[in-house]
Every structure is written in structure tokens, then in C-alpha cells.
Amino acid sequence: MNPPLLPFSSPSLPCLMSPSGMRQAVKDILRNPKPRGFCFCDWAKGPSINVVAWELGRGGSQGKILATAGPEGGTASGLAPEPLVSASLASARWVPTGLPPVATTTGHQQEYRTAPSETHRGSRCTRAQMGNSRSHAGPRLCPRFLPQEQAEIDKLFDALTAGQGGRTGVPAQAFSLQALKSYLGQALPAHMVARLYDGMRGVDPARKAQVPSESVSREQFVLAMSHLLKGDATERSALILKMISKTGGPVRAHEVQRFTEDLVGSVAHVLAHRQELRGWLAKTPVTASPRVQALATQLLSEMRLPGGEVFLSPQWLDRDCDHAVLEDWVSRVPHVATFLSVVVHRGFLPRSSPLPLATLVPKRIMDPGQDFESVLDVLSVIYINSHLPREQQHCWRLLFSSQLHGHSFSQLCGRMTQRGPCVTLLEDHDGHVFGGFASCSWEVKPQFQGDNRCFLFSICPSMAVYTHSGYNDHYMYLNHSQQTIPNGLGMGGQHHYFGLWVDADFGKGHSKAKPTCTTYNSPQLSAQEEFRFDKMEVWAVGESEESLLATSKKSILDVDPEAQALLEISGRARHSEGLREVPDCDQ
Known part of the structure; x- marks a missing residue:
């Protein structure tokens, strides 16, 4: 049967x-x-x-x-x-x-x-465990590794437990926090290593333990890795709860906030450590970077607290978050599961379970001999890239930089037109970083252009993406050397009242929204409605023409x-x- x-x-x-x-x-x-x-x-x-x-x-x-x-x-x-x-x-x-x-x-x-080998030592699954998930509460206890993957997990566990048998109070088939720290070295921040350890030792295969174990057994390790790498929202959220609180009970929103910042910072840290930034930079120190806090805050803004309330301001930091809240959050915010996978894969480096990064971190391409410090860091790129069409997520090619090509609107137009979809961004004198995605090639003409795949975004001081509202089709505008209509680059809104405007008098612009841009529902992106800037960049995304x-x-x-x-x-x-x-x- x-x-x-x-x-x-x-x-x-x-x-x-x-x-x-x-x-x-x-x-x-x-x-x-x-x-x-x-x-x-x-x-x-x-x-x-x-x-x-x-x-x-x-x-x-x-x-x-x-x-x-x-x-x-x-x-x-x-x-x-x-x-x-x-x-x-x-x-x-x-x-x-x-x-x-x-x-x-x-x-x-x-x-x-x-094959029978799908149930492995230390992680055997009973027929009852493989039944309908609605027959019992809590995450399933059946790991989902293929034989090759299981062999790699077994090797990882053997490496973690090497030399542990001689220590008093530590079983030969279990590893301690110190062993995990020694194995991972500098690949992950110490606070994330401690969180992973707490999550692993909190796994209860027998569903009988009242408190976490003193060390991590083989079965706990296999199940934890299965939930982290191949789990559903229920399993991942249960493990996240253990990574936040050793008791595994409801936690406060500010504790989830600290976990999210640790997770985001760990992604930038491990990619930098493994030299997999693909040409981008990680702001240092990573854990204290404002971009870490900005991306973590954006992820938390998707959380729905009990009663359907949205995590909007510091007043919600003392609210309780139970397993149901975290499960809903993990299921609706794919970045959480993705970042957990990156941390585990790039931290432990399991060779049999490769994790391609091409669509997470696009390759940065520049002409030979060009080098400059972009206003973007790897976390900003990850966030913007995740909102691009899939076929345009693999590489970004620099078309224009005011630092390299000068403060010239003519240079800007000459380098960005007829080059396919582009990401345009700038940093105003107050440190606000913002821009827009153009879904098709820019053309110099007096009419609006583009389609509803275009969007505006903010990177600093907060991260957000603003998509089309359906109110009008004023997605993109680029004009030059005209006498009666505005000359410059605009996205959203209308003439003289754009959601984002870069004037032909290069270095000047505006972002007008009272209360929001009619095309993108975006607020004012710049610190001042009328702003000045020195740094502007244009990146072509996806395959070249x-x-x-x-x-x-x-x-x-x-x-x-x-x-x-x-x-x-x-x-x-x-x-x-x-x-x-x-x-x-x-x-």
C-alpha cells in the first residue's frame, strides 16, 4: 500500500x-x-x-x-x-x-x-506524520531533503559535533553554541549565530519538551534546516518565534523588529564575507547601517497585528505578536523566507543545495576603467530589484553618472535614450535618495510615454515603492530644447507638478505631492519640494539591446x-x- x-x-x-x-x-x-x-x-x-x-x-x-x-x-x-x-x-x-x-x-x-532513503537516520517520518497537516497543530516533523541533500546535512552535523564527545555534559551526538560559532567563524554576525542556535535547540521532534534542550541533536538540526530551507510559512514562523524568544511564546513587536534588523544585516554581512556582492558595496558597519534599518522597517510595515492593524509607528512596538501574526507575515512577505535561505546557505555553504543569487543581487556592469561610489548599496539594490520584472533582474548596466559624465542634461539624454528599461535615481542635498523605474526606452519627445509597469521609489530615509494608481498615464516624460513646454525628465503627475522632476537646468528638481502624486500615489520623495542635487545615476536593467x-x-x-x-x-x-x-x- x-x-x-x-x-x-x-x-x-x-x-x-x-x-x-x-x-x-x-x-x-x-x-x-x-x-x-x-x-x-x-x-x-x-x-x-x-x-x-x-x-x-x-x-x-x-x-x-x-x-x-x-x-x-x-x-x-x-x-x-x-x-x-x-x-x-x-x-x-x-x-x-x-x-x-x-x-x-x-x-x-x-x-x-x-526511495526508502528519503527517511533518514535521526529524522524518520511515521505514516501519521505524513498525513493531512490539519490533523494536528504545529509544523510537520518530516524533513524534505533528497538523499544527496541529506548526505550534505549529515556532513555538516558531523563537522559541528567533531570533538564534542569529550566535553562534560555535552552528548556525543549533539553540538553546543560554541561549536556552532567556531564552525561559522566570521561568516555570520554573532547575534545571528546565537539566534540560529536557539531556534535549532527549540525544535521538539517528540512534541513533549517544555523548555529548549541544552544542545542541538542530529534530529533537531535536520528538522531545523528543513524548516529553514524547505519549510512553509507555518514551519518557518514557528522557528522564527524560537529564534526571537527561547520560550517560543508570544513576543513583543519591538523584539520582532530587532530580529528583522539582525536578519537584514546578516544578509549583507554574509554576502560581503563570501565576496558575493557582484560588484555592489555593503555599507560599513553593516549592522549599524541606516539602510539595514530602512529595509527592516519596510518589511515590518507589511505585518498585520491582531485586529488587522498595520505596523506603522513606534506606538505599536509594545504590541504582542503570536505565531499566527508571524505566520501571516512570513506568508505575505517573501523577503523573510528568502533572507533566511541566504543566511543559512551562505553561512553553512551546503554544496548539494545551491542557491542562485542572480535574481536577488543583479550583477553590476560598468565600462572598463570606470569606478565610482554609487549612492546604492547592496540592500538598496536587492529591494529595488525585487520589484522589477523577472526578466530584468539579472544585471544592471551603468548608463549615466553625474560623477563620471558631468552635470549635463545633454549628456544625460544622450546616454539614456533608446537603451531599454532603466532605473533612475538621485540623492538631494539633504541626503534623501529616491528615483523611478522606466519600463521601456526613454525617448525625447513632448508627449508622455511608458506604461503601468513604471514606478517611483524611495531608498533613504525610508524604503518604499509606489506603483501606478490608474488615475492617468503620465508615467514618463523627457523633453529637451522646446520653447513652450517644460524641458526636463519627469515621472508622474503633470507639467510643473511632477512626482519626480529633473530640470534641464541640471542640478535642480522638484517632487510635488499634495497629498500624493496622481499617477503613482507617491508622497513627496525629496526633503524639500524644490530640491537641488549633485549625484544622479541611470542604470539599464536586464539584457542589452x-x-x-x-x-x-x-x-x-x-x-x-x-x-x-x-x-x-x-x-x-x-x-x-x-x-x-x-x-x-x-x-
Whole structure:
């Protein structure tokens, strides 16, 4: 008898019906380039009706349906993601514990079953533990590592416990806080190492302990790493609660704030330590950087306190935050899960579970011989980059810098027009850093341009992104050498009243909003409504025009992964598969 399929739930996702639901699901799946696994399930009827598993190729340019299962004409009452999908950079794999063979929509037979090695020493899962998650409270206690990943985790634990057996009071199969500090060295800040240790020793596999253990056992370590790297919002939030409070009970909002600042600072710290900043800088000292506090405050602004209140001001710092509040926060703010994954991956460096950083930290590209200190640091780039379209997150190319190219509006126009999507930002004389994203190439003309993918943003003193309001289409404006209409660069609002304006008299600008910009709902971005600035930068994001032209000769199935996926899901073969080499997007 086959064990049941691991139950996953996500009430926030819409119900889907087949076959149109299947088609829409494939479209939604392939819109996101990280490897993922989903299943279509009808829990009321027991076994799954439809099962879809897939993986995506490099750069998100290719998609492949691995299998479909379900009776002809079957429907799906719920879309349930594998929990690791919540981490935006997680290396997820769909691993069902077993599925009886059933007829697929194309008439084939498919069977999926994990090997017995999926339950490993120190982390065996019972049939009851693999049942529906609604049958008991709290996070599931079944680690989700594949055999290769489990072997790497075992090696990490063996390294942590090396030399521990001879110490009084410390079991041979457990490690202490000092052992964890010695192993990680300077890779992570000491306060984050202590938080990770508290979270690990607070894991209770038997669900009987009233207080955390004195050291971390193998089973605790495996489960903690599973929850951190492959857990759902319930599991991650439970571990976060233990990382904040040793008792694991409700905590105050100011304690969550300190944890969030520690988490954000640790990301910048570990990327700098591992030399993976990809050309960007980390403000030093990292933990005291205003950018750390700004990004942490932005993440906390998404938290919903009991009663639906929003974390808005210091008056909320004494409010209680229980597990439900943290779970809701983790599920709605993907940066939390992503940052936890970065801290663990780059702290412990497990080789069998790579964590690609290309879409988290874009590569900084500059012409040879150019070097300057950008007003952006790595945390600012991570935040802005996360709001860009996925295909434009891999690299940023410098087009203009007032420090390199001079204080010239003519130079600005000459270097930024017809160069594709751009991020423009500046720092006023009061230290405010802000800018906007232009979703298409800038053109010098007297009309507004752009589309609703454009947005304005603030970096300092606070981080925020302001998207289109739908009120008007005044997204972008660039004009030069005209007599009767304004000459300059603008985003949002209207003539003489822009959300962001850089005057043709370079060094002057304004940000007018009473109370907000009509196009983007943004407040005043600068310290003063009429401001002056010395530093301005323009970065082209995504593939260059030359690279796009070089890859334009791809097959339609290479360009459109949805078309490829739907072809395969219908059971039709790709006769050119294996006969030609698909162009590499990175070349």
C-alpha cells in the first residue's frame, strides 16, 4: 500500500478547474523562473485528481512538464504549492511520498514514489506524520531533503559535533553554541549565530519538551534546516518565534523588529564575507547601517497585528505578536523566507543545495576603467530589484553618472535614450535618495510615454515603492530644447507638478505631492519640494539591446515556455529536441 501524498495547502491561491484551469496553471507556473513543484488535489475525495510537476530551465527561458496524472475530464478543487515555493530563491523540488499509478489525460501510466532513503537516520517520518497537516497543530516533523541533500546535512552535523564527545555534559551526538560559532567563524554576525542556535535547540521532534534542550541533536538540526530551507510559512514562523524568544511564546513587536534588523544585516554581512556582492558595496558597519534599518522597517510595515492593524509607528512596538501574526507575515512577505535561505546557505555553504543569487543581487556592469561610489548599496539594490520584472533582474548596466559624465542634461539624454528599461535615481542635498523605474526606452519627445509597469521609489530615509494608481498615464516624460513646454525628465503627475522632476537646468528638481502624486500615489520623495542635487545615476536593467538581437533567432518554443509546456502536456513530441543547441541567454 502506498503512503499518502504529502498534504500542502495554500488558501490564498485561487481554485482552478480543468482543463482551462490546467492551462492557466501552466501559464502562471512558467511565468516564474525558479524550479517549483505543484499538485492539483481534491482532499475531499482522497487521492489527487490531477498532478503536475515541472522544472524550469536556465534563465526561465525553458519550461518542461514532467508529468500529468488524472482521469479524463477530472477537475481540481485546489492548487497546493510545495512549501518551499514561498522562498523566492529557494531551490525547490517536488517530492511526493507516493502516488498510485493513474491514467493521465494522454492515456499514459505514471507512478511516483520516493526511495526508502528519503527517511533518514535521526529524522524518520511515521505514516501519521505524513498525513493531512490539519490533523494536528504545529509544523510537520518530516524533513524534505533528497538523499544527496541529506548526505550534505549529515556532513555538516558531523563537522559541528567533531570533538564534542569529550566535553562534560555535552552528548556525543549533539553540538553546543560554541561549536556552532567556531564552525561559522566570521561568516555570520554573532547575534545571528546565537539566534540560529536557539531556534535549532527549540525544535521538539517528540512534541513533549517544555523548555529548549541544552544542545542541538542530529534530529533537531535536520528538522531545523528543513524548516529553514524547505519549510512553509507555518514551519518557518514557528522557528522564527524560537529564534526571537527561547520560550517560543508570544513576543513583543519591538523584539520582532530587532530580529528583522539582525536578519537584514546578516544578509549583507554574509554576502560581503563570501565576496558575493557582484560588484555592489555593503555599507560599513553593516549592522549599524541606516539602510539595514530602512529595509527592516519596510518589511515590518507589511505585518498585520491582531485586529488587522498595520505596523506603522513606534506606538505599536509594545504590541504582542503570536505565531499566527508571524505566520501571516512570513506568508505575505517573501523577503523573510528568502533572507533566511541566504543566511543559512551562505553561512553553512551546503554544496548539494545551491542557491542562485542572480535574481536577488543583479550583477553590476560598468565600462572598463570606470569606478565610482554609487549612492546604492547592496540592500538598496536587492529591494529595488525585487520589484522589477523577472526578466530584468539579472544585471544592471551603468548608463549615466553625474560623477563620471558631468552635470549635463545633454549628456544625460544622450546616454539614456533608446537603451531599454532603466532605473533612475538621485540623492538631494539633504541626503534623501529616491528615483523611478522606466519600463521601456526613454525617448525625447513632448508627449508622455511608458506604461503601468513604471514606478517611483524611495531608498533613504525610508524604503518604499509606489506603483501606478490608474488615475492617468503620465508615467514618463523627457523633453529637451522646446520653447513652450517644460524641458526636463519627469515621472508622474503633470507639467510643473511632477512626482519626480529633473530640470534641464541640471542640478535642480522638484517632487510635488499634495497629498500624493496622481499617477503613482507617491508622497513627496525629496526633503524639500524644490530640491537641488549633485549625484544622479541611470542604470539599464536586464539584457542589452545587442543581447536581445542576438537571441531573437530562437525557436518560438524557446522564447515562449508556455507554448513548449502546453505542447508537451498534450503528448506531442518536439522533433527538433536534441538536434540543435538552444541559445544561452547569458551569452
